[in-house]
Amino acid sequence: MALNYLDSAESSVLLKTRRYRVCGIVQGVGFRPFVHRLALKYGTGGWVLNDSEGVLLELQAPEQAISGFIDELVSRPPPLARIIDMREVARDTPAPRYEDFEIRKSVDLAYMDTIIPPDANVCEDCLHEMHDPADRRYRYAFINCTHCGPRYSIIHGMPYDRAQSTMRAFTMCPACKGEYDDIDDRRYHAQPNACPDCGPHLQLTDRNGLPVETSDxxxxxxxxxxxxxxxxxxxxxxxxxxxxxxxxxxxxxxxxxxxxxxxxxxxxxxxxxxxxxxxxxxxxxxxxxxxxxxxxxxxxxxxxxxxxxxxxxxxxxxxxxxxxxxxxxxxxxxxxxxxxxxxx
Ligand SMILES: [Zn+2]
Ligand SMILES: [Zn+2]
Missing domain, CATH: 3.90.870.10 (DHBP synthase)
Structure with a gap:
């Protein structure tokens, strides 16, 4: 097979660098964490980010690892994701040598062409925690994770990030931030992540809008x-x-x-x-x-x-x-x- 182009970083270790654009319902559905985990699994360097068109990712690895990665990405995406189109796109500059894989800051393009994800039915894992008296989110009405919770209702704009949602008013506590930053946690990059210490609370008011005093x-x-x-x-x-x-x-x-x-x-x-x-x-x-x-x-x-x-x-x-x-x-x-x- 003829190689079209290899830069110096690639040729030395037979690494290929490929950039892909993924369109559809790919934001707010755990896509970036999913891609990051795949990158660890296949040993690829590079990055992934959200932009106004969907998800953009760059992979650097031997050819076989990249095709394994892409096969799995297309055949087993996160449960809430819907990939409508995925294609390889050209890079505008020669590829650097990546030491690792990272989730990069979202890029806000001038136009918007990605699908806002719908609110998602609370998942079994979250319900389980909500029913567990020992869990820190016991009976917490705003429990959510990477695979469930509000999206459409809280999104002000795309690309989808906490700062572009109504959750920007709530700063994550250290425990929630720890989950958000932990690739092995099921709340890794869950934008609306919250708990009773740092998130929204229920309030009950009477017919005149005055708060009702109640502990529950x-x-x-x-x-x-x-x-x-x-x-x-x-x-x-x-x-x-x-x-x-x-x-x-x-x-x-x-x-x-x-x-x-x-x-x-x-x-x-x-x-x-x-x-x-x-x-x-x-x-x-x-x-x-x-x-x-x-x-x-x-x-x-x-x-x-x-x-x-x-x-x-x-x-x-x-x-x-x-x-x-x-x-x-x-x-x-x-x-x-x-x-x-x-x-x-
Ligand atoms: Zn959940
Ligand atoms: Zn918290």
Whole structure:
């Protein structure tokens, strides 16, 4: 095979240097940490960075290592990533000899042509920590990692970095920064990384906007829902207006205040078993309910189901499972269902 070009650094040790452009949903999905780990695995030097077009990376290694790297990158990208296009691009200057691999500072180009990642359903690892009384993020409503958490809702601009998100108002504590900087940590380069010491907190206010004194916002909200109150939850993507779906009076009051006579409300339940109490769930519907996109799935109502006021004169019930840590906590209460509607 003819070599087109080798500079002096490459020719001495038969290293090749290649630069690639990756386009698609490649920011905010753990792509740079993933590339960095691949670089360690294949022993490649070089760098990776986010820019307004997506991800740019330069690899320096023997030919075989580079092709192994690229094969793995394309065939097993991070779970939230969607590679739409990947191509080799020319370098504008001769390649230096790289001693190691690094994640470089993002480059803000004059134009923007990358896809803003959607908010991602909280992952099992984070839920596990959130339920562990010994974990420092026990019952922390803003838990997230490289593979889950808010993206679209918090992003002010691309390329995606903490400084371009609403999280810039929060400075990471040493423990969180340690995770962020540790290539072996699952929060390596997780831009919204936060904990109770350094991140945002829940706040509950009354109808006049005055803070409600409580040591446990979630339990207090659940108690109020059980009493028939309407709770507005400022959540990802907008406000959710929530009532206890089993409480027909509360559902009707929500309809009255929203001046919605009949438009169906969706019901959020903890899991598919809970969904099956109120509606029939087949295997396809179950897969949809549990999919990471967490759609509202139209299920056929059971004869004995929730109050008709949720979806009047409608044979179907729109059901969805929790996707944020806060929704998971609100549904952990034995009270099974909250009807709500989305103010997106
Ligand atoms: Zn997670
Ligand atoms: Zn922290």
């Amino acid at each position: 916002v979630v339990s207090h909200a659940i108690a109020r829902l059980r009493e028939g109150a309407i709770v507005a939850i400022k959540s990802l993507g907008g406000f959710h207006l929530v009532v206890d779906a089993r409480n027909e009076t509360a559902v009707r009051e929500l309809r009255r205040r929203k001046r919605r006579d009949a438009k169906p409300f969706a019901v959020m339940v903890a899991d598919c078993q809970a969904a099956a109490r109120w509606a029939f769930v087949n295997v396809h519907e179950r897969a949809l309910l549990e999919s990471p996109q967490r759609p509202i799935v139209l299920l056929r109502k059971r004869p004995e189901t929730l109050p008709d006021a949720i979806a009047p004169c409608n044979p179907n019930l729109g059901v969805t499972l929790p996707s944020t840590p806060l929704q998971h906590m609100l549904l952990e209460d034995p009270a099974p269902a909250g009807a709500g509607h989305d103010e997106r």
